[in-house]
Amino acid sequence: MSKLDDAIEAAKKQMKAQKIPCNEDLLRSVAKGLGPSIYTSDGKLVAARDAKEVNTIKKNFIGKKLGETDENKQDAAIAHAIEKIGPSNRQKLRTVFCYIIVKKLKKESVYA
Numbered sequence: 001m002s003k004l005d006d007a008i009e010a011a012k013k014q015m016k017a018q019k020i021p022c023n024e025d026l027l028r029s030v031a032k033g034l035g036p037s038i039y040t041s042d043g044k045l046v047a048a049r050d051a052k053e054v055n056t057i058k059k060n061f062i063g064k065k066l067g068e069t070d071e072n073k074q075d076a077a078i079a080h081a082i083e084k085i086g087p088s089n090r091q092k093l094r095t096v097f098c099y100i101i102v103k104k105l106k107k108e109s110v111y112a
Contacts, residue, residue, distance in 0.1 A: 007031055007038045011095040020084055020100065029111035030102055031095045033065065038094055046092040048082045061098060066107040077104040 001009075008024070008031055015022045037043035047053045058074045068074060081100040085092045102108060 003039050004028075004031060007044065007095055010044075011093050011099070014085070014091070014093050014096050015099075018085055018089075018096075020096070023108075026102065026108055026111055027095065027099050030099045033111065034094060034098060044094055045090075046094050046097045048078075048087075048092055048097075054078060057097075057101075062101060062105070066102065066105060066110055068105050068107065073105060077101045080104045 008028055011027055011031065012022055012024070014020075015027075031038060046057070057078065058071075062068050062074045062077060068077075078101065081097045081104070082092070084100050085096060102111070
């Protein structure tokens with residue numbers, strides 16, 4: 001199994017545990033789009049309590065990649081992802097986190 005397949009399997013496992021519906025094609029596209037960051041022990045997780053990391057997700061992923069510039073929508077999507085994975089869950093996989101944001105903002109077309 002490839003590193004990408006391993007990352008997707010881990011994401012699907014987390015999504016199943018949190019009862020998050022999964023579109024595997026979209027999940028795979030999001031994972032590919034995140035690049036090599038999802039393969040490192042630090043990069044594969046989102047530190048949702050770290051303001052610097054949250055701002056990086058807002059600026060680079062939501063703003064640049066997804067094209068959403070409305071800060072209220074950005075904040076709402078991040079809050080939604082945190083809630084769906086679980087605020088107390090310290091193992092928020094970046095692939096799942098970003099997948100939820102894509103779904104929340106209805107930006108699936110970016111990965112079509």
